[in-house]
Amino acid sequence: MKILVVGNRVPWPLHDGGAIATYGMLRSLAENGAEVDFFSFNTKKHFAENAIIEKYFGFCKVHLVSLDAGVKPLKALWNLLFGGSYHLERYDDLEAAVELYDLIQSGNYDCVMAEGLYSMPITLRVMNQLSVKSDGLKTNEINVNSNETIQKKPIKWVYRSHNLEYQIWERLAISTPQPLKRWYLALQSKRLMRYEIDAWCQMDAIVPIVETDSNVIHSTVAETRKFDQVNSGNSASRLPQMHVYQPGIVIERPFAFIHQPKSLFHIGSMEWQANEQGVIWFLNKVWPLVLLAQPNAKFHLAGKGLSKQDPRFFHSGIVNHGEVPDAEDFMHQHGVMIVPIQAGSGIRIKTLEAMALGVPIVSTSVGAQGLAVLDGVEIEIADEPKDFAAAICKLLSSPAKSQEMTIQARKYVELHHNLKRNTTELLTFLASI
Numbered sequence: 001m002k003i004l005v006v007g008n009r010v011p012w013p014l015h016d017g018g019a020i021a022t023y024g025m026l027r028s029l030a031e032n033g034a035e036v037d038f039f040s041f042n043t044k045k046h047f048a049e050n051a052i053i054e055k056y057f058g059f060c061k062v063h064l065v066s067l068d069a070g071v072k073p074l075k076a077l078w079n080l081l082f083g084g085s086y087h088l089e090r091y092d093d094l095e096a097a098v099e100l101y102d103l104i105q106s107g108n109y110d111c112v113m114a115e116g117l118y119s120m121p122i123t124l125r126v127m128n129q130l131s132v133k134s135d136g137l138k139t140n141e142i143n144v145n146s147n148e149t150i151q152k153k154p155i156k157w158v159y160r161s162h163n164l165e166y167q168i169w170e171r172l173a174i175s176t177p178q179p180l181k182r183w184y185l186a187l188q189s190k191r192l193m194r195y196e197i198d199a200w201c202q203m204d205a206i207v208p209i210v211e212t213d214s215n216v217i218h219s220t221v222a223e224t225r226k227f228d229q230v231n232s233g234n235s236a237s238r239l240p241q242m243h244v245y246q247p248g249i250v251i252e253r254p255f256a257f258i259h260q261p262k263s264l265f266h267i268g269s270m271e272w273q274a275n276e277q278g279v280i281w282f283l284n285k286v287w288p289l290v291l292l293a294q295p296n297a298k299f300h301l302a303g304k305g306l307s308k309q310d311p312r313f314f315h316s317g318i319v320n321h322g323e324v325p326d327a328e329d330f331m332h333q334h335g336v337m338i339v340p341i342q343a344g345s346g347i348r349i350k351t352l353e354a355m356a357l358g359v360p361i362v363s364t365s366v367g368a369q370g371l372a373v374l375d376g377v378e379i380e381i382a383d384e385p386k387d388f389a390a391a392i393c394k395l396l397s398s399p400a401k402s403q404e405m406t407i408q409a410r411k412y413v414e415l416h417h418n419l420k421r422n423t424t425e426l427l428t429f430l431a432s433i
Helices: 019-031 050-056 073-082 093-108 116-136 165-174 179-203 213-232 273-293 327-333 349-357 385-397 399-416 417-433
Strands: 003-008 035-043 061-067 111-115 156-163 207-210 263-267 299-304 320-321 336-339 360-362
Touching: 003 093, 003 116, 019 093, 019 156, 019 349, 019 417, 050 165, 050 327, 073 327, 093 116, 111 273, 116 156, 116 179, 156 179, 165 273, 179 213, 207 213, 263 273, 263 327, 263 385, 273 299, 273 385, 299 327, 327 349, 336 349, 336 385, 349 360, 349 399, 360 385, 385 399, 399 417
Parallel strands: 003 035, 003 111, 035 061, 111 156, 156 207, 263 299, 263 336, 299 320, 336 360
Antiparallel strands: none
């Protein structure tokens, strides 16, 4: 099977969950027998040199288009007044769409898979262009060469949904205290929701990473199609096929529980607003309660985009490590992992890594979303500050309880997140459509 995966950034280095999930899938597809091409923006923020591509992406053919996807104040203001989702419009690049169009026309692919929502603007642009061309209609949206090599077989268009993007921004809005910012986030959430639903309805297949997202997508598309049928009088079109592809992880290091009676930590990209907001909530609401019970406790903080000079993290007992070179080393060294996020969707890859390594975890319900885990069995789950603090103190003071929990967590990861098995099932699904 020949697959073209369309991304919005190069998934390297592996310092965040999105990069880990995308890179793992690309590599696993190739290792399981697929011929894989990867088309992506090479953004200013996540720019990858040729040496990186040659060293770490030798298992697939990589096609990159340079893009500055940074926020431009004037464009953001124009978008606010007259546009759709500014988050997505930053990745709707005509030059990239032309290159993607030409690649697909000459590639003879079995399927094109858009990797995450921010890959959808150029994917939909090209998909609709190809559909128009195949119907014999004229269009000047993408100028094409009349002598081009034409794709020989029908393509199946697949969307791999990492999360319900609108849901993240909706939850961020709800938990934001500043009125103006809350209004802006809510507006962006509504615009994202409209775009996501429209995108779902155009796909041949959708590959969510969790069952809960699959259920929401399926019911929403079904309702949308029914509404369109009633208003247009046309017969209902076929729903996109669905397959839940849970992210698999590869842990090179052996399972090893190490009890740290006075240490807890958080690691995650602080460039992601949900992580930043969750850590601030923890420091303001939970950490003082932990210190009352455990005065000598230390909270170790690390992550991409974390400044060691950030005054928000100058609290008693806080150790700010900034960005660390090895996440697994950091997790092993600092005891109990906390996942305090209040807004999110999908699955947190860092949580899966910690579960596989033997690290005890305390998470909010949102942080545990997408995992079929039980509170107190694989991880501790708490949402109120006092309950969150109590769960931390329980694990800090009870090595036997912590160890038993990590053993169950490791079994869960082995059962549900085996990368090779999950990718084999994905390839079987893609072949079936």
